[in-house]
Ligand code: FES
């Protein structure tokens with residue numbers, strides 16, 4: 017089979033688009049369990065993974081790919097993160113966010129301190145002193161209210177990975193520290209995580225698949241901007257009628273490899289969350305929504321209805337690509353060098369990571 021991309025970074029013109037015809041990564045990668053195993057090691061095991069906010073809660077479970085993790089804040093305000101797997105027989109320790117003084121495994125009630133140390137094990141009093149039975153600590157980093165973890169001690173710092181995103185958001189009128197957490201949505205789509213991610217990275221489908229969104233946001237290639245940075249892929253779309261809108265431009269960022277950030281144009285709003293593989297053909301999506309603290313709930317409800325409509329439209333698209341591309345009948349597809357340059361960029365990075 018022909019190689020979809022060259023082993024060198026694809027050549028770009030001054031508008032950032034790729035030269036020549038660009039082929040997709042092999043479609044077998046959307047269904048092969050062996051590819052997901054390599055991705056877990058080479059991509060999810062080495063990158064910053066969004067977990068959530070430690071606001072009213074001091075314990076927040078999450079996932080780094082398929083690895084359960086938990087972020088914790090102790091009484092002194094110190095924050096840590098751990099692999100969320102019990103050292104006894106391997107149960108997930110924390111399933112729900114909450115306010116806790118300790119982390120107790122639901123299986124046999126081994127109890128860990130907020131520093132990860134094993135405090136007590138029923139009928140196994142002598143085990144409490146063993147440092148080799150502590151929860152395994154991993155890196156935790158904060159950006160505003162958002163907490164990320166990384167299983168790789170050698171990965172570049174979060175600050176480098178989020179790169180220009182904070183400045184881009186600030187320029188667009190979003191102060192992440194000034195927003196209030198509103199709610200979380202958590203759902204699944206029957207598609208490979210890369211199909212969901214690639215769908216996020218282009219608005220070529222917007223005019224066809226998102227009539228409501230395209231009615232209010234400029235999605236023509238002349239005004240919809242795509243920007244590629246070392247660790248994030250960013251898109252910008254303007255309101256067709258920006259009169260009186262505090263946020264005339266929307267922004268959609270993918271922080272490598274799987275954190276999506278959405279800011280729709282209009283009034284201050286932001287949603288952020290991971291695109292998590294559950295299996296080769298199943299993906300979990302989590303989004304935390306933030307609005308201005310005093311935002312009108314009627315407006316929020318209207319906004320969420322709009323957002324949900326776009327989400328339902330996208331879910332149908334990715335599910336369809338899984339059935340088509342994932343059927344194995346054809347080897348690969350082609351990408352438009354300009355409108356799908358971020359998809360090509362993402363696929364190049366996946367290929368590099370797995371090579
Ligand atoms: S598996 Fe956690 S206490 Fe037994």
Ligand SMILES: [Fe+2]
Pocket residue numbers: 215221222226329330
């Ligand atoms: Fe979409």
